[in-house]
Amino acid sequence: NAGVTQTPKFQVLKTGQSMTLQCAQDMNHEYMSWYRQDPGMGLRLIHYSVGAGITDQGEVPNGYNVSRSTTEDFPLRLLSAAPSQTSVYFCASSYSPVDRAKSEQYFGPGTRLTVT
Amino acid sequence: GQQVMQIPQYQHVQEGEDFTTYCNSSTTLSNIQWYKQRPGGHPVFLIQLVKSGEVKKQKRLTFQFGEAKKNSSLHITATQTTDVGTYFCAGLRSGGFKTIFGAGTRLFVKA
Numbered sequence: 001n002a003g004v005t006q007t008p009k010f011q012v013l014k015t016g017q018s019m020t021l022q023c024a025q026d027m028n029h030e031y032m033s034w035y036r037q038d039p040g041m042g043l044r045l046i047h048y049s050v051g052a053g054i055t056d057q058g059e060v061p062n063g064y065n066v067s068r069s070t071t072e073d074f075p076l077r078l079l080s081a082a083p084s085q086t087s088v089y090f091c092a093s094s095y096s097p098v099d100r101a102k103s104e105q106y107f108g109p110g111t112r113l114t115v116t
Numbered sequence: 117g118q119q120v121m122q123i124p125q126y127q128h129v130q131e132g133e134d135f136t137t138y139c140n141s142s143t144t145l146s147n148i149q150w151y152k153q154r155p156g157g158h159p160v161f162l163i164q165l166v167k168s169g170e171v172k173k174q175k176r177l178t179f180q181f182g183e184a185k186k187n188s189s190l191h192i193t194a195t196q197t198t199d200v201g202t203y204f205c206a207g208l209r210s211g212g213f214k215t216i217f218g219a220g221t222r223l224f225v226k227a
Contacts (some may be wrong), residue, residue: 008128042204042219050213090158107158
């Protein structure tokens with residue numbers, strides 16, 4: 001199993017550009033989520049999905065879109081990049097966040113995004 | 117909205133000293149998880165606590181979940197240089213699907 005994979009590892013964008021961060025998992029997990037990590041602020045939840053076709057907003061959803069057409073993939077789209085979106089983005093998955101035995105989240109290696 | 121506060125933000129210790137990080141939620145939690153992130157790496161799951169008053173141990177690490185299920189702590193006995201990194205708590209609000217992370221405590225261990 002590859003676990004959770006993310007591409008690209010690094011990206012530089014100009015203000016106003018759009019792009020998609022890719023995330024895939026091969027563990028047949030129902031739950032997937034996107035976090036951004038900024039110094040001193042920990043991991044903040046952007047969007048999450050409890051299954052294919054179902055997505056919902058997290059703590060900081062503005063400026064980001066997601067979709068979940070398959071169980072495996074959960075791409076994050078930046079519609080019009082802003083310098084405030086400079087951050088490290090992590091994708092994570094788990095079998096179920098509410099199942100006591102299966103809520104462990106597995107994280108991808110992250111995407112380091114810089115918006116100039 | 118749900119908030120998870122974690123203190124301290126940083127902790128410097130001499131190797132062999134103990135270390136504790138505390139986590140407090142504004143709402144009752146269904147469970148709390150702890151993760152460790154090494155510098156330049158991604159968060160790695162350590163443990164999950166579910167029951168009120170639960171205590172779990174992993175070698176030198178002791179995790180506690182408060183009686184009201186709103187607070188938690190991680191205690192490391194006799195720290196080693198391999199313990200360096202940032203420790204995060206993450207809480208799942210009762211009845212919800214959002215797992216909210218604390219800001220983390222970064223541990224520095226001096227040999």
